[in-house]
Amino acid sequence: MKDAFARCHPWLNLVFYLWVMGITIFCMHPVLLGLSGVAACGYLLRLRGWKGLGRGCALALPVMVLSAVINPLFSHQGMTVLGYLPSGNPVTLESLLYGLCTGGMMGVMVLWCITWAQVMTSDKIIYLCGKGFPALSLLISMVLRFLPHFTAQTQRVMEAQRCVGRDMRQGSVWQRLHQGGRVLSILVTWSLETSVDTADSMKARGYGLPGRTQYHRYRWDLRSTLWLAGMMGCGIAVLAGVATKELDMRYAPLWRMNEATVVACVCYGLYGVLCAVPLILNGVEDWKWRYWMCKI
């Protein structure tokens, strides 16, 4: 894996996503949303290039626009009236802003989720689950193993059936359904048969003995502790800002955002740093490489 953040310990990845996504969702603050959005775009660009970023935005932007348009049509709270709908209901600045921010929040979440899929591989999720729910973690791994096995067998059965003139892609709807049912029923038999073998293999290798441990290949080092401490610090500072109303956004009845005081600006900065952790990690790594290459 080329990405420096994805190579970090799974707990670091998880803590990062919990902070960033949590703050994005629960403090729907326009500035924080903006910071989060920019960082998400930047990281997506880093992971998937311009093409990937374009695709991500194509998914996120419509969500944002749609929400900004639809909210004022149905919600009429707020005191700053911009105009009136044909039905006589007012369109207010507050409902427009609220729609825009909700949409923005959803859009940013979409972008983060795309990076999540790339960073949090099945291995990491299995490892993280294993801490609290070892049985669930093994189950995920087995399901992930079984699904491709099952689809491959389905392909083979359909191909074999086509060769004896039972093509699923031809014939009337009834014939296709009928054939599909037959294939499905034999696949169920096949799965049962397979699972007997798998169960034997598990028993033979001692599954069910008390005191099962979990193998993983992640290492927690001092660097991880430092990064964790940094992320926790940034996150807690932003939360403190929110709790003390230094960071505050009200949408109804009259929209009002906190003043850009020194404390607020520091909080913005810290949240920006938090969101940019993957980019910073990658940047530092790139810089080091370039530095050493120059020396050589």
Place this chain on the structure above:
Amino acid sequence: MALLDVQNLTFSYPERETPALSGVNLRVERGEFVVVCGGSGSGKSTLIRHFKSALTPHGQRQGQVYYQGVPLEKVDLRTQASQIGFVMQQPAQQLVTDKVWHEMAFGLENLGLELEDMHLRLAEMASYFGLQSWMDRNVWELSGGEQQMLNLASVMAMHPEVLVLDEPTSQLDPMAATEFLHAIQRLNEHMGLTVVLVEHRLDEVFPMADRVVVMEGGRVLWDDTPRRVGQATADHPLAVCTPVPMRIFHGAYGTGTCPMTVKEGRAWLRQYQGKSSQAQPEPTTPTADLPVTLEAREVWFRYERHGADVLQGLNLRVPRGQIYALMGDNGGGKSTALSLFSGANRPYRGKISVYGRDGKEYKGNSLAGKVLGVLPQNPQTLFVRDRVEEDLWELLRDLPLSQEEKNARLDWVVEQTGLEGLLGQHPYDLSGGEQQRAALAKVLLLDPEILLLDEPTKGLDGCSKQTLGKLLQTLTQQGKTVWMVSHDVEFCGSYAHTCGLLFGGRLVSEQPARTFFAGNHFYTTAANQMARGVFPQAVTVEDVVKACTQSQ
């Protein structure tokens, strides 16, 4: 004290009259390599499943199995899990998790090992088996041979005292099977690991084994060194599975030490040097005047637009009424060629014709089925019902035939494939050879003129191969054409009329089988390798035996 000691073991499955094992005695000493063989239903799998409590089948049991002098049920499960390693038949189905590294660690996790120990053991296993580069791969992306090697490595990571294997190579192609068996032999020789192996590739395992146990009807028939067992089985149906030099030696009533390998066989055969050459094998029929059924002309194919060409100008003609075998290595394009003939894929350049008509003219299902019958590599994929007879009727019902014709067709097919006693069984319960025949029966119901077979001998023991070969010969005598893709040099040498060798997407050789094998140096049958220099024209065991007896 023997490592494993089976004393007077009798076992019957519930609701079965005849016992699966009766009065079996077997001692396995530390460091021994024991091969257990026998026909299907001889009780060999049932026997070795008694070597591990977790796998012991349910049923009525008398007698006792001792592990290091202790009755097996008194040995605690943790010890059994780590010290008695078990590898089964199906490579894919034994895999539990999704990643190679996780699969290797699975057993160690169960034993409750510390993380550092697991790191070390995985590192050891990965370097011993050469799996370093696979560690991050998904298990389903591995080939069957690689999967089975992974199963072996994951069992070996638990540091077993004895390794028990139940037909581990039956689902592998010959190359992968040989590699796997050599890995077992290496473990036995270098690490002193005790091995109990159930296997039907006897020609490969005889030279490796210290002892061979032959089972029949739940009893131990012979239990002796490979050479003596070879001597004893000379007139037994199992003889077709024994190494080729052994079969030639017994066929020609040889004297002296029985040869087991080609090397020993050549040394023994040297006594016939110079006496030979009055025995000429029968001339092969010229194929040029036979009508052509399948033809590929300058066929090019690739799977992806920017991918490499799998077939590069393939030219191939299959004469009517013959068995044509296309041979070659993995990835050489054999299965791709089959998919083009069956109509699953289309060439991007060149032409495939069936009876002189372009393959494209046969719309939809009209080609697959009526003219061509395709037997897939895994016969299991053809079955959709839970009884063989119902499965056959399922296909027959929709054919445009009268009731009498249908009955007649069914009777003919059942008689041809010898399925009489098996019609009431579940297709999944049949042995490998029986499944192959049931699948072939299903294809034959459509009365195709050309049969396309993909690796038809995969997973079959010697006797089933013989049955299949004779069945194919009968079909060609009735005017059908058989085109198969195969790795199995011995099978093609015995039954094919024409052989083609595919390499790098091109046909590098296409000749009558006899000329083909007599001309090749490495890609040829064991009998030919052995007799080369003495009887250069001999390709099969029968040829060499005939040449030997005639020159005496």
